[in-house]
Amino acid sequence: MLLLISAINAGLIFAILALGVYISFRVFNFPDITADGSFALGGAATTALLVQGSDPATATAAGFLAGLLAGALTGTLHTRFAIHGLLSGILVMTALYSINLRILGRSNVSLSNAPTLLKSWTARAEAIIGNTDRHNLLGWEVGTQDLASLTFLLLLTGIAVITLLCFLETKVGAAMRSCGDNPQMIRALGVSDKNLLTAGVALANGFAALSGSLLAQYQEFADIQMGIGMVIWGLASVIIGESLVGPCRFGPLLVGAVLGSILFRILIAIALRCGLNPNDLKLITALFVFVALVAPQWTRKRKSTEAARHA
Protein backbone atom coordinates (compact mmCIF):
# COMPACT_ATOMS: atom_id res chain seq x y z
CA MET A 1 0.00 0.00 0.00
CA LEU A 2 2.84 2.30 0.86
CA LEU A 3 4.25 1.59 -2.59
CA LEU A 4 0.95 2.51 -4.23
CA ILE A 5 0.59 5.75 -2.28
CA SER A 6 4.12 6.87 -3.01
CA ALA A 7 3.56 6.02 -6.68
CA ILE A 8 0.41 8.15 -6.69
CA ASN A 9 2.21 10.97 -4.88
CA ALA A 10 5.02 10.93 -7.41
CA GLY A 11 2.44 10.74 -10.18
CA LEU A 12 0.68 13.83 -8.84
CA ILE A 13 3.97 15.74 -8.67
CA PHE A 14 4.94 14.76 -12.21
CA ALA A 15 1.40 15.54 -13.36
CA ILE A 16 2.22 19.24 -12.98
CA LEU A 17 5.22 18.68 -15.25
CA ALA A 18 2.90 16.88 -17.68
CA LEU A 19 0.64 19.96 -17.72
CA GLY A 20 3.65 22.04 -18.72
CA VAL A 21 4.62 19.58 -21.43
CA TYR A 22 1.01 19.63 -22.61
CA ILE A 23 1.16 23.42 -22.99
CA SER A 24 4.33 23.46 -25.08
CA PHE A 25 3.93 20.25 -27.10
CA ARG A 26 0.17 20.17 -27.56
CA VAL A 27 -1.17 23.72 -27.20
CA PHE A 28 1.71 25.42 -29.02
CA ASN A 29 3.02 22.46 -31.00
CA PHE A 30 6.45 23.62 -29.84
CA PRO A 31 9.06 20.93 -29.05
CA ASP A 32 10.35 22.53 -25.87
CA ILE A 33 12.99 20.52 -24.05
CA THR A 34 13.95 23.34 -21.69
CA ALA A 35 11.79 21.50 -19.15
CA ASP A 36 14.71 19.16 -18.36
CA GLY A 37 16.63 22.19 -17.12
CA SER A 38 13.77 24.15 -15.61
CA PHE A 39 12.55 21.12 -13.63
CA ALA A 40 15.92 20.96 -11.88
CA LEU A 41 15.95 24.76 -11.69
CA GLY A 42 12.68 24.74 -9.74
CA GLY A 43 14.05 22.12 -7.39
CA ALA A 44 17.36 23.92 -6.96
CA ALA A 45 15.88 27.38 -6.40
CA THR A 46 13.38 26.14 -3.84
CA THR A 47 15.97 24.02 -2.05
CA ALA A 48 18.54 26.81 -1.87
CA LEU A 49 15.95 29.16 -0.38
CA LEU A 50 14.63 26.57 2.09
CA VAL A 51 18.12 25.76 3.32
CA GLN A 52 18.60 29.45 3.98
CA GLY A 53 15.48 29.35 6.14
CA SER A 54 13.03 30.86 3.75
CA ASP A 55 9.29 30.24 4.10
CA PRO A 56 8.24 27.12 2.07
CA ALA A 57 5.42 28.89 0.19
CA THR A 58 7.76 31.70 -0.88
CA ALA A 59 10.46 29.22 -1.86
CA THR A 60 8.00 27.24 -3.97
CA ALA A 61 6.72 30.40 -5.65
CA ALA A 62 10.32 31.39 -6.37
CA GLY A 63 10.90 28.01 -8.02
CA PHE A 64 7.85 28.58 -10.23
CA LEU A 65 9.03 32.09 -11.14
CA ALA A 66 12.53 30.83 -12.00
CA GLY A 67 10.90 28.36 -14.41
CA LEU A 68 8.86 31.16 -15.96
CA LEU A 69 12.05 33.10 -16.63
CA ALA A 70 13.84 30.10 -18.14
CA GLY A 71 10.89 29.44 -20.45
CA ALA A 72 10.66 33.10 -21.42
CA LEU A 73 14.34 32.94 -22.35
CA THR A 74 13.78 29.91 -24.61
CA GLY A 75 10.78 31.63 -26.20
CA THR A 76 12.79 34.81 -26.76
CA LEU A 77 15.70 32.92 -28.33
CA HIS A 78 13.29 31.24 -30.70
CA THR A 79 11.07 34.18 -31.63
CA ARG A 80 13.48 37.14 -31.50
CA PHE A 81 16.70 35.53 -32.63
CA ALA A 82 15.12 33.03 -35.04
CA ILE A 83 16.89 30.05 -33.48
CA HIS A 84 15.29 26.70 -34.16
CA GLY A 85 12.85 25.74 -31.39
CA LEU A 86 14.65 22.58 -30.34
CA LEU A 87 18.00 24.32 -30.35
CA SER A 88 16.77 27.23 -28.21
CA GLY A 89 15.59 24.67 -25.68
CA ILE A 90 18.92 22.86 -25.74
CA LEU A 91 20.82 26.14 -25.29
CA VAL A 92 18.81 27.19 -22.26
CA MET A 93 18.82 23.70 -20.80
CA THR A 94 22.62 23.50 -21.11
CA ALA A 95 23.06 26.94 -19.56
CA LEU A 96 20.71 25.98 -16.74
CA TYR A 97 22.94 23.06 -15.74
CA SER A 98 25.66 25.50 -14.67
CA ILE A 99 23.13 27.91 -13.19
CA ASN A 100 21.57 25.11 -11.15
CA LEU A 101 24.99 24.10 -9.84
CA ARG A 102 25.61 27.73 -8.84
CA ILE A 103 22.26 27.90 -7.08
CA LEU A 104 22.73 24.62 -5.21
CA GLY A 105 26.46 25.19 -4.52
CA ARG A 106 27.11 21.45 -4.96
CA SER A 107 25.49 18.64 -6.87
CA ASN A 108 23.28 17.39 -4.06
CA VAL A 109 21.62 19.28 -1.19
CA SER A 110 19.52 17.67 1.51
CA LEU A 111 16.33 19.22 2.86
CA SER A 112 15.95 16.87 5.81
CA ASN A 113 16.63 19.67 8.30
CA ALA A 114 14.74 22.39 6.46
CA PRO A 115 11.02 23.16 6.48
CA THR A 116 9.03 22.15 3.40
CA LEU A 117 5.46 22.66 2.22
CA LEU A 118 4.75 18.99 2.85
CA LYS A 119 6.23 19.04 6.35
CA SER A 120 4.20 22.05 7.41
CA TRP A 121 1.05 20.51 5.90
CA THR A 122 1.73 17.25 7.75
CA ALA A 123 2.28 19.16 10.98
CA ARG A 124 -1.04 20.94 10.48
CA ALA A 125 -2.77 17.64 9.69
CA GLU A 126 -1.36 16.06 12.82
CA ALA A 127 -2.60 18.98 14.88
CA ILE A 128 -6.12 18.36 13.56
CA ILE A 129 -6.41 14.56 13.54
CA GLY A 130 -4.07 13.87 16.40
CA ASN A 131 -0.64 12.34 16.25
CA THR A 132 -1.47 8.73 15.51
CA ASP A 133 1.00 6.80 13.43
CA ARG A 134 -1.40 4.66 11.46
CA HIS A 135 -4.66 5.45 9.68
CA ASN A 136 -7.22 3.24 8.06
CA LEU A 137 -7.69 4.11 4.42
CA LEU A 138 -10.11 1.76 2.65
CA GLY A 139 -8.95 -1.05 4.86
CA TRP A 140 -5.22 -0.34 4.50
CA GLU A 141 -2.93 0.96 7.15
CA VAL A 142 -1.18 4.15 6.11
CA GLY A 143 1.10 6.57 7.89
CA THR A 144 0.13 10.15 8.65
CA GLN A 145 2.88 11.56 6.51
CA ASP A 146 1.90 9.60 3.41
CA LEU A 147 -1.75 10.46 3.86
CA ALA A 148 -0.97 14.12 4.41
CA SER A 149 1.27 14.21 1.34
CA LEU A 150 -1.43 12.53 -0.73
CA THR A 151 -4.14 15.00 0.25
CA PHE A 152 -1.83 17.95 -0.17
CA LEU A 153 -0.63 16.92 -3.63
CA LEU A 154 -4.18 16.02 -4.72
CA LEU A 155 -5.28 19.48 -3.69
CA LEU A 156 -2.36 21.26 -5.35
CA THR A 157 -2.50 19.32 -8.62
CA GLY A 158 -6.27 19.82 -8.67
CA ILE A 159 -5.78 23.56 -8.30
CA ALA A 160 -3.14 23.53 -11.06
CA VAL A 161 -5.44 21.67 -13.46
CA ILE A 162 -8.44 23.89 -12.74
CA THR A 163 -6.36 27.08 -13.04
CA LEU A 164 -4.93 25.97 -16.38
CA LEU A 165 -8.35 24.87 -17.60
CA CYS A 166 -9.88 28.23 -16.74
CA PHE A 167 -6.90 30.09 -18.18
CA LEU A 168 -7.24 28.36 -21.54
CA GLU A 169 -10.88 29.48 -21.67
CA THR A 170 -9.99 33.15 -21.22
CA LYS A 171 -9.34 35.62 -24.02
CA VAL A 172 -5.55 35.29 -23.66
CA GLY A 173 -5.80 31.53 -23.26
CA ALA A 174 -7.94 31.19 -26.38
CA ALA A 175 -5.47 33.37 -28.28
CA MET A 176 -2.68 31.00 -27.14
CA ARG A 177 -4.59 27.96 -28.34
CA SER A 178 -5.20 29.58 -31.71
CA CYS A 179 -1.51 30.49 -31.92
CA GLY A 180 -0.54 26.82 -31.75
CA ASP A 181 -3.29 25.96 -34.20
CA ASN A 182 -2.67 28.68 -36.79
CA PRO A 183 -0.18 31.48 -36.00
CA GLN A 184 -1.01 33.29 -39.25
CA MET A 185 -4.61 33.64 -38.14
CA ILE A 186 -3.93 35.16 -34.75
CA ARG A 187 -1.41 37.54 -36.33
CA ALA A 188 -4.08 38.64 -38.80
CA LEU A 189 -6.32 39.32 -35.80
CA GLY A 190 -3.84 41.79 -34.35
CA VAL A 191 -1.95 39.70 -31.78
CA SER A 192 1.78 39.01 -31.83
CA ASP A 193 2.17 35.27 -32.18
CA LYS A 194 5.77 35.68 -30.99
CA ASN A 195 4.68 37.18 -27.68
CA LEU A 196 2.03 34.50 -27.25
CA LEU A 197 4.55 31.72 -27.86
CA THR A 198 7.06 33.28 -25.47
CA ALA A 199 4.43 33.60 -22.76
CA GLY A 200 3.21 30.07 -23.39
CA VAL A 201 6.67 28.51 -23.20
CA ALA A 202 7.31 30.55 -20.03
CA LEU A 203 4.14 29.18 -18.47
CA ALA A 204 5.01 25.62 -19.52
CA ASN A 205 8.40 25.90 -17.83
CA GLY A 206 6.83 27.51 -14.79
CA PHE A 207 4.79 24.34 -14.38
CA ALA A 208 7.87 22.17 -14.95
CA ALA A 209 9.80 24.12 -12.30
CA LEU A 210 6.90 23.93 -9.86
CA SER A 211 6.91 20.19 -10.36
CA GLY A 212 10.66 20.06 -9.67
CA SER A 213 10.22 22.24 -6.61
CA LEU A 214 7.58 19.89 -5.22
CA LEU A 215 9.69 16.81 -5.98
CA ALA A 216 12.63 18.28 -4.09
CA GLN A 217 10.40 18.97 -1.10
CA TYR A 218 8.77 15.54 -1.31
CA GLN A 219 12.00 13.54 -1.53
CA GLU A 220 13.71 16.07 0.77
CA PHE A 221 16.70 16.68 -1.41
CA ALA A 222 17.59 18.39 -4.66
CA ASP A 223 19.98 16.90 -7.14
CA ILE A 224 21.64 18.48 -10.14
CA GLN A 225 20.62 15.42 -12.19
CA MET A 226 16.97 15.48 -11.18
CA GLY A 227 15.80 17.02 -14.46
CA ILE A 228 17.27 14.52 -16.88
CA GLY A 229 14.62 12.86 -19.03
CA MET A 230 11.77 14.91 -17.59
CA VAL A 231 10.43 16.05 -20.97
CA ILE A 232 10.02 12.46 -22.07
CA TRP A 233 8.35 11.51 -18.77
CA GLY A 234 5.94 14.39 -19.18
CA LEU A 235 5.31 13.47 -22.78
CA ALA A 236 4.68 9.86 -21.81
CA SER A 237 2.04 11.04 -19.31
CA VAL A 238 0.38 13.25 -21.91
CA ILE A 239 0.30 10.40 -24.44
CA ILE A 240 -1.10 7.91 -21.92
CA GLY A 241 -3.69 10.56 -21.02
CA GLU A 242 -4.66 10.99 -24.63
CA SER A 243 -5.22 7.27 -25.06
CA LEU A 244 -7.21 7.20 -21.78
CA VAL A 245 -9.68 9.95 -22.71
CA GLY A 246 -9.61 9.66 -26.50
CA PRO A 247 -9.72 12.54 -28.96
CA CYS A 248 -11.45 15.48 -27.35
CA ARG A 249 -11.05 19.06 -26.19
CA PHE A 250 -8.28 20.24 -23.88
CA GLY A 251 -10.35 19.94 -20.65
CA PRO A 252 -10.51 16.14 -20.53
CA LEU A 253 -7.00 15.97 -21.99
CA LEU A 254 -5.58 17.92 -19.04
CA VAL A 255 -7.29 15.55 -16.60
CA GLY A 256 -6.05 12.71 -18.82
CA ALA A 257 -2.48 13.95 -18.50
CA VAL A 258 -2.79 13.84 -14.69
CA LEU A 259 -4.26 10.35 -14.77
CA GLY A 260 -1.62 9.34 -17.31
CA SER A 261 1.11 10.57 -15.00
CA ILE A 262 -0.27 8.60 -12.04
CA LEU A 263 -0.76 5.47 -14.14
CA PHE A 264 2.77 5.80 -15.50
CA ARG A 265 4.21 6.02 -11.97
CA ILE A 266 2.20 3.01 -10.81
CA LEU A 267 3.39 0.99 -13.81
CA ILE A 268 6.97 1.96 -13.05
CA ALA A 269 6.55 1.04 -9.39
CA ILE A 270 5.20 -2.36 -10.40
CA ALA A 271 8.00 -2.88 -12.93
CA LEU A 272 10.62 -1.99 -10.33
CA ARG A 273 8.93 -4.33 -7.85
CA CYS A 274 9.14 -7.11 -10.43
CA GLY A 275 12.89 -6.68 -10.61
CA LEU A 276 13.41 -4.06 -13.34
CA ASN A 277 16.84 -2.47 -13.04
CA PRO A 278 16.25 1.20 -12.15
CA ASN A 279 19.07 2.12 -14.53
CA ASP A 280 16.97 0.86 -17.44
CA LEU A 281 14.03 3.10 -16.56
CA LYS A 282 14.83 5.87 -19.00
CA LEU A 283 15.50 3.44 -21.83
CA ILE A 284 12.13 1.79 -21.22
CA THR A 285 10.44 5.20 -21.10
CA ALA A 286 12.05 6.29 -24.36
CA LEU A 287 10.98 3.04 -26.01
CA PHE A 288 7.49 3.49 -24.68
CA VAL A 289 7.20 7.05 -26.04
CA PHE A 290 8.61 5.87 -29.36
CA VAL A 291 5.97 3.18 -29.66
CA ALA A 292 3.22 5.56 -28.56
CA LEU A 293 4.30 8.08 -31.21
CA VAL A 294 4.63 5.54 -34.00
CA ALA A 295 1.68 3.25 -33.28
CA PRO A 296 -0.98 5.73 -34.55
CA GLN A 297 0.93 6.08 -37.85
CA TRP A 298 1.09 2.30 -38.26
CA THR A 299 -2.60 1.80 -37.62
CA ARG A 300 -3.45 4.63 -40.01
CA LYS A 301 -1.23 3.17 -42.70
CA ARG A 302 -2.69 -0.28 -42.22
CA LYS A 303 -6.21 1.11 -42.41
CA SER A 304 -5.50 3.03 -45.60
CA THR A 305 -3.85 0.07 -47.31
CA GLU A 306 -6.79 -2.09 -46.27
CA ALA A 307 -9.19 0.51 -47.61
CA ALA A 308 -7.22 0.64 -50.84
CA ARG A 309 -7.40 -3.14 -51.13
CA HIS A 310 -11.18 -3.13 -50.65
CA ALA A 311 -11.70 -0.28 -53.07
Place this chain on the structure above:
Amino acid sequence: MLEIQHISKTFFPDTSNAVMSLRNVSLSIANASFVNVIGTNGSGKSTLLNAVAGTFVPDSGQILLNGENITTQPEFQRARRIGRVFQNPFYGTAPSMTIAENLALASRRGLSRRLGWCLSRQLRIQIADRLQSLKMGLEDRLDNPIGTLSGGQRQAITLLMATWVKPDLLLLDEHTAALDPASADQVIRLTHEIITRDRLTTVMVTHSMQQAVSLGDRIIMMHQGQIVADLTGAEKTSSRPHDLLNRFDALRRRDQLTPAVRDLLQRQYV
Protein backbone atom coordinates in the same frame (compact mmCIF):
# COMPACT_ATOMS: atom_id res chain seq x y z
CA MET B 1 -7.43 56.54 -46.91
CA LEU B 2 -4.59 54.30 -48.03
CA GLU B 3 -1.56 55.95 -49.64
CA ILE B 4 1.14 53.84 -51.22
CA GLN B 5 4.07 56.06 -52.19
CA HIS B 6 6.79 54.87 -54.55
CA ILE B 7 7.29 51.43 -53.06
CA SER B 8 9.72 48.95 -54.59
CA LYS B 9 10.62 45.44 -53.58
CA THR B 10 13.18 43.03 -54.98
CA PHE B 11 13.17 39.48 -53.69
CA PHE B 12 16.50 37.59 -53.56
CA PRO B 13 18.50 40.74 -54.42
CA ASP B 14 22.07 40.34 -55.75
CA THR B 15 21.44 36.78 -56.89
CA SER B 16 20.66 35.33 -60.29
CA ASN B 17 17.13 34.73 -59.01
CA ALA B 18 16.50 38.40 -58.18
CA VAL B 19 12.87 39.28 -58.82
CA MET B 20 11.74 42.91 -58.97
CA SER B 21 8.23 42.32 -57.69
CA LEU B 22 7.28 45.96 -57.22
CA ARG B 23 8.79 48.84 -59.19
CA ASN B 24 8.08 52.27 -57.82
CA VAL B 25 4.37 51.66 -57.26
CA SER B 26 2.21 54.56 -56.10
CA LEU B 27 -1.47 54.27 -55.40
CA SER B 28 -3.94 56.30 -53.41
CA ILE B 29 -7.24 54.80 -52.31
CA ALA B 30 -10.01 56.97 -50.90
CA ASN B 31 -12.09 55.90 -47.92
CA ALA B 32 -15.05 53.65 -48.72
CA SER B 33 -13.57 52.90 -52.12
CA PHE B 34 -13.56 49.31 -53.36
CA VAL B 35 -10.57 48.63 -55.60
CA ASN B 36 -10.03 45.50 -57.69
CA VAL B 37 -6.45 44.56 -58.49
CA ILE B 38 -5.94 42.33 -61.51
CA GLY B 39 -2.80 41.20 -63.27
CA THR B 40 -0.94 38.32 -64.80
CA ASN B 41 0.82 35.73 -62.64
CA GLY B 42 3.88 37.29 -61.06
CA SER B 43 2.70 40.80 -61.84
CA GLY B 44 3.08 41.81 -58.21
CA LYS B 45 -0.57 42.13 -57.25
CA SER B 46 -0.33 39.83 -54.24
CA THR B 47 3.04 41.35 -53.34
CA LEU B 48 1.39 44.77 -53.28
CA LEU B 49 -1.28 43.46 -50.95
CA ASN B 50 1.31 41.78 -48.72
CA ALA B 51 3.31 45.02 -48.54
CA VAL B 52 0.21 46.75 -47.18
CA ALA B 53 -0.52 43.85 -44.82
CA GLY B 54 3.06 43.94 -43.53
CA THR B 55 4.34 40.50 -44.53
CA PHE B 56 7.57 42.25 -45.57
CA VAL B 57 9.05 45.73 -45.47
CA PRO B 58 9.49 47.35 -48.91
CA ASP B 59 13.03 48.30 -50.05
CA SER B 60 11.94 51.91 -50.56
CA GLY B 61 8.85 54.08 -50.42
CA GLN B 62 6.24 54.32 -47.73
CA ILE B 63 2.71 53.26 -46.91
CA LEU B 64 0.28 55.49 -45.04
CA LEU B 65 -3.03 54.38 -43.61
CA ASN B 66 -5.30 57.27 -42.63
CA GLY B 67 -2.24 59.51 -42.48
CA GLU B 68 -0.21 57.22 -40.23
CA ASN B 69 3.03 55.81 -41.62
CA ILE B 70 2.78 52.03 -41.29
CA THR B 71 5.66 51.11 -43.60
CA THR B 72 7.73 49.37 -40.93
CA GLN B 73 5.00 48.44 -38.47
CA PRO B 74 4.96 44.69 -37.73
CA GLU B 75 2.22 42.67 -39.34
CA PHE B 76 0.26 41.97 -36.16
CA GLN B 77 0.22 45.62 -35.17
CA ARG B 78 -1.37 46.86 -38.38
CA ALA B 79 -3.71 43.89 -38.35
CA ARG B 80 -5.50 45.71 -35.54
CA ARG B 81 -6.83 48.05 -38.21
CA ILE B 82 -6.63 45.89 -41.32
CA GLY B 83 -8.93 42.94 -42.00
CA ARG B 84 -7.60 40.18 -44.21
CA VAL B 85 -8.94 37.17 -46.05
CA PHE B 86 -6.40 34.84 -47.63
CA GLN B 87 -6.50 32.78 -50.79
CA ASN B 88 -5.99 29.61 -48.78
CA PRO B 89 -9.13 28.86 -46.74
CA PHE B 90 -6.92 27.20 -44.10
CA TYR B 91 -5.07 30.41 -43.24
CA GLY B 92 -7.91 32.43 -41.81
CA THR B 93 -9.24 30.18 -39.08
CA ALA B 94 -7.93 27.94 -36.29
CA PRO B 95 -9.09 24.45 -37.35
CA SER B 96 -9.18 22.67 -34.00
CA MET B 97 -11.07 25.48 -32.29
CA THR B 98 -14.83 25.81 -32.50
CA ILE B 99 -16.73 28.19 -34.77
CA ALA B 100 -17.78 30.24 -31.75
CA GLU B 101 -14.21 30.46 -30.40
CA ASN B 102 -12.82 31.60 -33.74
CA LEU B 103 -15.37 34.38 -33.99
CA ALA B 104 -14.85 35.29 -30.34
CA LEU B 105 -11.14 35.77 -31.06
CA ALA B 106 -12.02 37.99 -34.01
CA SER B 107 -14.39 40.06 -31.90
CA ARG B 108 -11.38 41.30 -29.90
CA ARG B 109 -9.36 42.56 -32.87
CA GLY B 110 -7.53 45.70 -31.83
CA LEU B 111 -8.90 45.41 -28.28
CA SER B 112 -7.16 44.15 -25.17
CA ARG B 113 -7.16 40.44 -24.44
CA ARG B 114 -7.14 39.87 -20.71
CA LEU B 115 -8.28 37.20 -18.35
CA GLY B 116 -12.02 37.55 -18.96
CA TRP B 117 -13.84 34.54 -20.41
CA CYS B 118 -13.34 34.28 -24.13
CA LEU B 119 -16.98 33.36 -24.73
CA SER B 120 -19.79 35.01 -22.79
CA ARG B 121 -23.43 34.02 -23.25
CA GLN B 122 -24.08 37.42 -24.76
CA LEU B 123 -21.27 36.99 -27.28
CA ARG B 124 -22.59 33.55 -28.25
CA ILE B 125 -25.96 35.10 -29.06
CA GLN B 126 -24.28 37.78 -31.16
CA ILE B 127 -22.19 35.16 -32.97
CA ALA B 128 -25.23 33.00 -33.73
CA ASP B 129 -26.99 36.11 -34.95
CA ARG B 130 -24.26 37.07 -37.38
CA LEU B 131 -23.80 33.49 -38.56
CA GLN B 132 -27.48 33.39 -39.40
CA SER B 133 -26.88 36.15 -41.95
CA LEU B 134 -24.61 33.74 -43.88
CA LYS B 135 -27.59 31.42 -44.43
CA MET B 136 -25.33 28.37 -44.18
CA GLY B 137 -26.95 26.84 -41.11
CA LEU B 138 -23.76 27.40 -39.12
CA GLU B 139 -25.61 29.06 -36.24
CA ASP B 140 -26.62 25.59 -35.03
CA ARG B 141 -23.02 24.34 -35.15
CA LEU B 142 -21.35 26.90 -32.87
CA ASP B 143 -19.41 24.24 -30.98
CA ASN B 144 -18.15 22.31 -33.99
CA PRO B 145 -14.46 22.63 -34.80
CA ILE B 146 -13.82 24.84 -37.83
CA GLY B 147 -11.77 22.01 -39.32
CA THR B 148 -14.99 20.12 -40.07
CA LEU B 149 -16.29 22.85 -42.39
CA SER B 150 -15.90 23.15 -46.16
CA GLY B 151 -13.54 25.66 -47.77
CA GLY B 152 -16.44 27.92 -48.75
CA GLN B 153 -17.85 27.93 -45.23
CA ARG B 154 -14.42 28.67 -43.82
CA GLN B 155 -13.90 31.59 -46.20
CA ALA B 156 -17.35 32.96 -45.30
CA ILE B 157 -16.44 32.76 -41.60
CA THR B 158 -13.01 34.32 -42.24
CA LEU B 159 -14.75 37.20 -44.00
CA LEU B 160 -17.07 37.60 -41.03
CA MET B 161 -14.03 37.56 -38.71
CA ALA B 162 -12.09 40.08 -40.80
CA THR B 163 -14.99 42.54 -40.65
CA TRP B 164 -16.45 41.82 -37.17
CA VAL B 165 -14.67 44.87 -35.79
CA LYS B 166 -14.97 47.36 -38.65
CA PRO B 167 -11.46 47.60 -40.15
CA ASP B 168 -9.95 50.76 -41.62
CA LEU B 169 -8.98 48.64 -44.60
CA LEU B 170 -10.07 45.24 -45.89
CA LEU B 171 -7.60 43.18 -47.93
CA LEU B 172 -8.95 40.27 -49.97
CA ASP B 173 -6.25 38.16 -51.63
CA GLU B 174 -7.97 36.04 -54.32
CA HIS B 175 -10.19 34.79 -51.55
CA THR B 176 -12.44 32.77 -53.87
CA ALA B 177 -9.69 31.26 -56.05
CA ALA B 178 -9.55 28.00 -54.13
CA LEU B 179 -13.33 27.50 -54.01
CA ASP B 180 -15.73 25.65 -56.27
CA PRO B 181 -17.87 27.98 -58.49
CA ALA B 182 -20.99 27.75 -56.31
CA SER B 183 -19.11 28.52 -53.07
CA ALA B 184 -17.16 31.26 -54.83
CA ASP B 185 -20.43 32.92 -55.89
CA GLN B 186 -21.77 32.67 -52.37
CA VAL B 187 -18.62 34.18 -50.84
CA ILE B 188 -18.56 36.98 -53.44
CA ARG B 189 -22.20 37.82 -52.70
CA LEU B 190 -21.39 37.96 -49.00
CA THR B 191 -18.30 40.10 -49.69
CA HIS B 192 -20.42 42.57 -51.64
CA GLU B 193 -23.10 42.68 -48.92
CA ILE B 194 -20.67 43.33 -46.08
CA ILE B 195 -18.59 45.92 -47.96
CA THR B 196 -21.60 47.97 -49.08
CA ARG B 197 -23.28 47.71 -45.68
CA ASP B 198 -20.24 48.88 -43.71
CA ARG B 199 -18.84 51.12 -46.48
CA LEU B 200 -15.44 49.43 -46.09
CA THR B 201 -12.30 50.62 -47.85
CA THR B 202 -11.35 47.48 -49.74
CA VAL B 203 -8.55 46.19 -51.92
CA MET B 204 -9.40 42.92 -53.62
CA VAL B 205 -6.91 40.97 -55.67
CA THR B 206 -8.76 38.77 -58.11
CA HIS B 207 -8.08 36.46 -61.02
CA SER B 208 -11.65 36.74 -62.25
CA MET B 209 -12.32 39.48 -64.82
CA GLN B 210 -16.03 38.96 -64.15
CA GLN B 211 -15.55 39.85 -60.45
CA ALA B 212 -13.36 42.80 -61.38
CA VAL B 213 -15.97 44.38 -63.64
CA SER B 214 -19.04 43.58 -61.56
CA LEU B 215 -17.71 44.58 -58.13
CA GLY B 216 -16.19 47.74 -56.75
CA ASP B 217 -15.63 51.19 -58.20
CA ARG B 218 -12.10 50.95 -59.54
CA ILE B 219 -9.83 48.51 -61.37
CA ILE B 220 -6.05 48.53 -61.05
CA MET B 221 -4.20 46.48 -63.61
CA MET B 222 -0.67 45.34 -62.81
CA HIS B 223 2.09 43.98 -64.98
CA GLN B 224 5.72 43.25 -64.16
CA GLY B 225 5.58 45.03 -60.83
CA GLN B 226 3.98 48.18 -62.14
CA ILE B 227 0.50 49.62 -62.40
CA VAL B 228 -0.30 49.72 -66.11
CA ALA B 229 -3.94 50.81 -65.98
CA ASP B 230 -6.22 52.51 -63.46
CA LEU B 231 -9.87 52.46 -64.42
CA THR B 232 -12.36 54.59 -62.48
CA GLY B 233 -15.74 56.20 -63.03
CA ALA B 234 -17.35 55.65 -66.43
CA GLU B 235 -14.29 53.81 -67.73
CA LYS B 236 -14.71 51.25 -64.94
CA THR B 237 -18.47 50.89 -65.26
CA SER B 238 -18.32 50.44 -69.02
CA SER B 239 -15.52 47.82 -68.84
CA ARG B 240 -16.39 44.29 -69.83
CA PRO B 241 -14.27 41.19 -69.15
CA HIS B 242 -13.14 40.99 -72.78
CA ASP B 243 -11.92 44.62 -72.65
CA LEU B 244 -9.64 43.67 -69.79
CA LEU B 245 -8.49 40.53 -71.57
CA ASN B 246 -7.68 42.62 -74.66
CA ARG B 247 -5.53 44.87 -72.53
CA PHE B 248 -3.65 41.83 -71.22
CA ASP B 249 -3.16 40.60 -74.78
CA ALA B 250 -1.72 43.97 -75.74
CA LEU B 251 0.72 43.73 -72.83
CA ARG B 252 1.74 40.26 -73.84
CA ARG B 253 2.35 41.39 -77.44
CA ARG B 254 4.47 44.27 -76.20
CA ASP B 255 6.56 41.84 -74.11
CA GLN B 256 7.08 39.59 -77.10
CA LEU B 257 8.20 42.56 -79.14
CA THR B 258 10.85 43.69 -76.71
CA PRO B 259 13.52 41.00 -77.37
CA ALA B 260 13.02 41.37 -81.15
CA VAL B 261 13.48 45.10 -80.93
CA ARG B 262 16.57 44.58 -78.85
CA ASP B 263 18.05 42.26 -81.44
CA LEU B 264 17.29 44.76 -84.16
CA LEU B 265 18.99 47.54 -82.27
CA GLN B 266 21.98 45.35 -81.54
CA ARG B 267 22.40 44.46 -85.21
CA GLN B 268 22.22 48.09 -86.27
CA TYR B 269 24.35 49.76 -83.64
CA VAL B 270 26.81 47.25 -82.17
